[in-house]
Amino acid sequence: GQNIDQPTEMTATEGAIVQINCTYQTSGFNGLFWYQQHAGEAPTFLSYNVLDGLEEKGRFSSFLSRSKGYSYLLLKELQMKDSASYLCAVRDSNYQLIWGAGTKLIIKP
Amino acid sequence: IAGITQAPTSQILAAGRRMTLRCTQDMRHNAMYWYRQDLGLGLRLIHYSNTAGTTGKGEVPDGYSVSRANTDDFPLTLASAVPSQTSVYFCASSDGTSGGNEQFFGPGTRLTVL
Numbered sequence: 230g231q232n233i234d235q236p237t238e239m240t241a242t243e244g245a246i247v248q249i250n251c252t253y254q255t256s257g258f259n260g261l262f263w264y265q266q267h268a269g270e271a272p273t274f275l276s277y278n279v280l281d282g283l284e285e286k287g288r289f290s291s292f293l294s295r296s297k298g299y300s301y302l303l304l305k306e307l308q309m310k311d312s313a314s315y316l317c318a319v320r321d322s323n324y325q326l327i328w329g330a331g332t333k334l335i336i337k338p
Numbered sequence: 339i340a341g342i343t344q345a346p347t348s349q350i351l352a353a354g355r356r357m358t359l360r361c362t363q364d365m366r367h368n369a370m371y372w373y374r375q376d377l378g379l380g381l382r383l384i385h386y387s388n389t390a391g392t393t394g395k396g397e398v399p400d401g402y403s404v405s406r407a408n409t410d411d412f413p414l415t416l417a418s419a420v421p422s423q424t425s426v427y428f429c430a431s432s433d434g435t436s437g438g439n440e441q442f443f444g445p446g447t448r449l450t451v452l
Contacts (some may be wrong), residue, residue: 233380259436269426271443279438281419316362316380324419325396328373 231255232259233329237318239320248301249315249325249332257322263302264290264316272316275302304334310329341365342444344429350450351419352394359447361429369379370412371441372396372404374425381428387412388435419451 232254243245252262259277264272278284278293278300290303302315314331323328342363351357363370368389373381382395387406402425403415412431416423426448430441 235393260438262440271445273443274440277440314377318381320436325383325386326441328382329382330378 231321231327232318233317233319233327235329236273236312238333238335239328243307243336244308245307245309246303246305247334249334251300251302251317252320253298253300253317253327255319255321256310258261259320259322260293261293261300262318262320264318266314266316268313307334307336309336309338342429342431342442344444344447346447347445348448350452353419353421353451355419356417357416357449359427359449361412361414361444362410363431364410365442366409367431367433367442368409370406371430372402372412372414373428373430374398375394375428376425384414404430421451423449424451425449
């Protein structure tokens with residue numbers, strides 16, 4: 230079967246750095262996405278990785294290792310508005326997205 | 339403003355009733371999707387459409403049907419609602435299904451079936 234694993238919840242301090250991990254086992258791989266979802270709102274796109282390595286976009290970076298079936302989202306200089314759920318999704322061999330359950334990130338002052 | 343709209347925002351429905359959730363996008367995206375999101379579970383694909391006139395079944399299609407008569411609209415119908423269909427439903431669209439084409443999501447419909 231297909232499986233995406235993420236921690237259920239993480240807590241971090243304002244101004245700090247946090248890394249959210251995602252491991253996957255899917256039928257085929259055609260890219261990995263990270264989305265942010267604030268409570269009661271729709272998911273919004275953060276990043277896309279298809280090749281191994283690090284993609285940096287402002288305070289957010291995403292890393293991919295296809296051989297290990299592993300990705301992480303790195304958030305720097307945390308702000309209170311970063312409190313949200315972070316969703317990892319893999320595009321499988323049918324070009325459909327398989328979603329993890331999401332990691333709820335709590336930022337404390 | 340370009341984007342995706344969904345209606346209704348929320349709905350309470352008696353079991354056995356028929357219900358259509360509406361989704362419209364104005365970005366001229368080819369692909370559209372319907373997901374349900376339940377607490378503790380990831381988004382699960384119900385049905386999708388890669389282009390107008392075609393539809394496909396996702397992971398959890400039973401009890402739901404869709405149509406794609408044109409590019410902009412992708413309604414989801416529950417023929418006879420059951421309590422297990424209580425969920426938040428998101429419609430999404432993308433310009434394509436490959437490469438870095440991200441999915442854009444509508445605001446969601448919160449459905450309660452009693």
